[in-house]
Amino acid sequence: MSKRLSWYRLLFNTSVLGIAMVNCIPAQAAPETSNLDVTAEQLDIAPSEEVIPTTLPSVDEALELAQAVETPTLASPPTSIADIAGNQNDPYFPSDPSLHASDASLGQVTSVSQLSDVQPDDWAFQAIQSLVERYGCVAGYPNGTFRPSRAMSRREAAALVNACLDNLSNRFATKEDLDALKALQDEFAAELATLRGRVDGLEARVATVESQQFSTTTKLNGEAIFAFSGVAGDNATTGADISGRVSLNQRTRLNFITSFTGKDRLYTRLQTSNRPVNFSDGAIPGIIDNTGTLQTRVAFDTGNTNNSVILDRLDYKFPIGDKLNVTVFANAAFHHYYATTVNPYFEGFGGGKGALSFFGERNPIYRIGTVAIPNVAGVGTSYMFNKENDFRLDLGYLAGRANQATTTALANGENEGGLFGGTYSALAQLSIKPTEGSQVGLTYVRNEAPDGLMRFGTGTVFSNNPFGGANNITGDSFGFEGTLKLADWVAVGGWFGYTIAREDNTTNKADIINAAINFAFPDLGMEGATGGLIVGVPPTVINNDVAARENPDQTFHLEALYSFPVNDFITITPGVIYLINPEGNSANSDILVGVIRTTFKF
16 A cells, blocks of 8 residues: 555656746746736846757656655565555445546546535645646546545556646747747847836836826816807897997816726816806896896806806716616706716707807706706716617706705795705606617606796796796606717707696696707818707797796797817817897897807816
């Protein structure tokens, strides 16, 4: 028995010796799975007069080497087959004949976990794991066993050693491979030196950036708008001449985009502006004192802070699974921050790009209940059914004055304030991109307003306040949006919105509509430029039980613009907005608005 174990040790040490010899020369060999990602030091092979053998030793030579290295433990050579093979009654040879499989029945395994009788607490576990998983030269039996206690025959030992040596020769480079790499190193020595210098320079720059970076989790980007604008015509309410002088205003935003996990996003925006909203006089209450209508409002009229810096948008977005994104809004929330508006060529997300007018950016029903009311907060969600065609469901709930823990009594006797029970706007929308370059959406918005205001942010005065503000009102709004790229140089889009407003404590009902069609001309005149035409009807009351607050006519909104890049950071957009029948009344004179918007991104 001791003789048999000695042979086992000799042969096992042969394979271990071969593996150890290879592991001792990592700098002279490259794994076959490598992409030649070898350092210059590894390729710098010193010349030697020693002749490196190009063939592996035979199995017999390996056995002789193992026998020469191993210290003899037998006093004399074995004298019989029984002494070498052992006794069949020995516990190393169970009586079950199925366990004595021939070499041909051995099955190759790729993980030590496939061997049921090899346990992590076995003294030879790491050695067997290395031979199986790292070198791939140990086979198992068909019944999933390794039989670590079974004695090894010379034939099996030879097969094991041969398999290990074959695998090692396949996994590591030969002398010819190393010579070829050395030749390539010599041929491209100059290029390698240049690359090494560039890498050193990049490492130095990265170190500088890391030491001076603003934050490890936050990125900063900004936008500044310089705008020349003016208005000509008559006040839609008083009839007074409003042709004035050209103004120059600014609006600047700093956006801090933070991610804590790599998948979430905290959005913090600081904003400053000196632009009076809708050309109004800041000393006079309201924002229609100059033009007499909200229809003249431009897209970047998002609040005059008199050049003071305020906290504007603040929200946190995070995924739940692979398909659902949730956005929690703490301030300045709008539905278009989480829901698609299906207006890709003119959506400006606040006026830095896209349409010049407030109306032209998107269907006004997206703004219901969120414009000109402080501390709008809530939750928005987007569930992606299919990423290939962007089939998604957007759901959201936003409330004004959500920061208040107590109610505020309004002039009409209604109560306002809190996340629930005051002004709110709830949205549900399905959208899909049925073909490349096209998208359609179906939108529903439910809102309630204790102060009686719909808050479209644009349209006629009656559409925003259909019943005079005496009571709480509720609204149900339905929208259809679509866009289609007809060719590389032209796309058409638009929307239709229909709102039913009802006044509490009465039977009063009002019907409000709005619609638009737009044409975009990508790369018009130059790459990155966009020409645009927008024709539409801003929110107008077409039927009202309170007859005095029904618009007698339709306002027609005509807008033309051309946006072109000066470079990657500066875009200039001149354009005009022309209103026919302002405030839905043909008795009013037409109004012209001219704008030159310059947007700086940094």
